[in-house]
Amino acid sequence: MVTRPIAIAVAPNGARKTHADHPALPVTPDELAACARQCVDAGAAMLHLHVRRPDGTHSLEPEDYRPAIAAVQRTVGDALVIQITTEAVGIYTPEQQMASVRALQPEAISAALRELAPDAAHEPEAARFFGELAAARTAIQYILYSADDVVRYRDLRARGVLPDAPHWVLFVLGRYSAGQRSDPSDLLPFLQAWAEGGDITANVPWAMCAFGPREAECALSAALLGGHARLGFENNMALPDGSTAPDNAALVTNLRRHLDALHRPVASAAELRSWFGR
Numbered sequence: 001m002v003t004r005p006i007a008i009a010v011a012p013n014g015a016r017k018t019h020a021d022h023p024a025l026p027v028t029p030d031e032l033a034a035c036a037r038q039c040v041d042a043g044a045a046m047l048h049l050h051v052r053r054p055d056g057t058h059s060l061e062p063e064d065y066r067p068a069i070a071a072v073q074r075t076v077g078d079a080l081v082i083q084i085t086t087e088a089v090g091i092y093t094p095e096q097q098m099a100s101v102r103a104l105q106p107e108a109i110s111a112a113l114r115e116l117a118p119d120a121a122h123e124p125e126a127a128r129f130f131g132e133l134a135a136a137r138t139a140i141q142y143i144l145y146s147a148d149d150v151v152r153y154r155d156l157r158a159r160g161v162l163p164d165a166p167h168w169v170l171f172v173l174g175r176y177s178a179g180q181r182s183d184p185s186d187l188l189p190f191l192q193a194w195a196e197g198g199d200i201t202a203n204v205p206w207a208m209c210a211f212g213p214r215e216a217e218c219a220l221s222a223a224l225l226g227g228h229a230r231l232g233f234e235n236n237m238a239l240p241d242g243s244t245a246p247d248n249a250a251l252v253t254n255l256r257r258h259l260d261a262l263h264r265p266v267a268s269a270a271e272l273r274s275w276f277g278r
Contacts, residue, residue, distance in 0.1 A: 004205065004275075005267035006259055007228040009046035010039045011209065012248040014234030015058040015089045024247040025233050027052055029071035036072045036080055038249035043256035045272045046081040047072060048110060048230060058089045060100040069106075081269045083108035083141065088115050094122055098129045107278065108139035110170060113153060117161065127161045134165035139276040141207070142169045150193035157200050166276040168205040170230060173218055175211070180235075182210035184221040191225065205275060213238035219255050223264060229255060 012026050012035045019025055026035040036047050051068045053059045069082055084106045086097045094116050101109055117126035133140055142162070144150050153169065156162045171190040174182030187208060194201050207228035210218035215236040219229035232248045239245050239254060259266060 004226075004228075005265040005271055006223045007046065007205075007207065007267040007272050008044045008252055008255060009048050009083065009207065009228070009230040009232075010035075010044045010248050010252055011048040011050075011230055011232035011234035012039070013050050013232075015050050015085075015087055017233065018056060022233060022237055022244070026248075027056065029068040032068050033071040033075040035248055036076050038247060039252050040076050040079045042249040042252035043266045044080065044252050045267045045269045046083055046108070046230075048083050048085060048232070048234070050085050050087070050234070058087075058091060060086065060092055060097060062100060062103045065100070065104055069104075079269055081108050081139065081272050082106065083110055083139070085109075086111050086116065088112075094118070094125070098125070101129075101133070105136065106138065107273075108141070108276075109133070110141045110143055112143040112145070113149060113156065114143075114145065117156065123156070123161050127163075130161075131163050134163040134167075137166075137277050139273070139278065140165075140167040142167065143172060144169055144190070145172045145175045147189040147193040150190055150197070154193075154197045154200050168207060168228075168275070171206060171208040171227075173208055173210040181212035182214055182218050184214065184218050186210070187218065187221060187225070187227075209235055211235045213240065213242055216240045216251070216254055216258070220258050223255075223259060224262075228267075231255060 017025055026032045051059050051064045053064060072082060086109055117123050142153060144153055173186035174180055207230055208222045209230040215231050219231055222229055231251050237245055245251050
């Protein structure tokens, strides 16, 4: 896994932040397209996409997703994998989250197991949903918030609830830490639980995202340990020196500079797609 090029994903906005948080935070389709262009040029291979309703609130509605996806594709073509979020934000039910994905048929999604398969009663429908996505060669990224989530992921894989098909996972560092400020050491419990997965986890790529000004340190630590990185204004707006980043691309550029210094190549969107048979 260490020999893979490092895939950099950018999460430029999230579900709640607005221009009041940062004037360069992209919200509209045109803003997202401009951000995508900057981040491709900086070295990103994936865009983790959140969209909004006309009133600026979080949306999973296809009619809100489609203009943003189209704007990004017009601007960067296939130079970015567009990964749509399924995040509920306390608004959407699992059934509504799945319905949005089925309507959009995207090339990639992120899905929190805690949301789409929160308990045994939800597992049969989750199994059908993820099976459909695997058959369509959708690049699924399962979001894991703790080492306990890793253990549950392993169990769902072992029981066939999650299909035996190419996918990857995202470790969310520091989600429950004070002030949501992540530290590179937050990665260790995830990796211990991951290593205990044996054959189930052996060939599955993993990435991480982190909160706060140590995001870049966390991302670089992950890269050195064989993982990949997601970074951006969704979770952090600060550069390592504590200054506010001018835009999302600056965060990507900073990580890319450190990877270049270590002679670690970054993955293109085409390489990332190849991992999932696309």
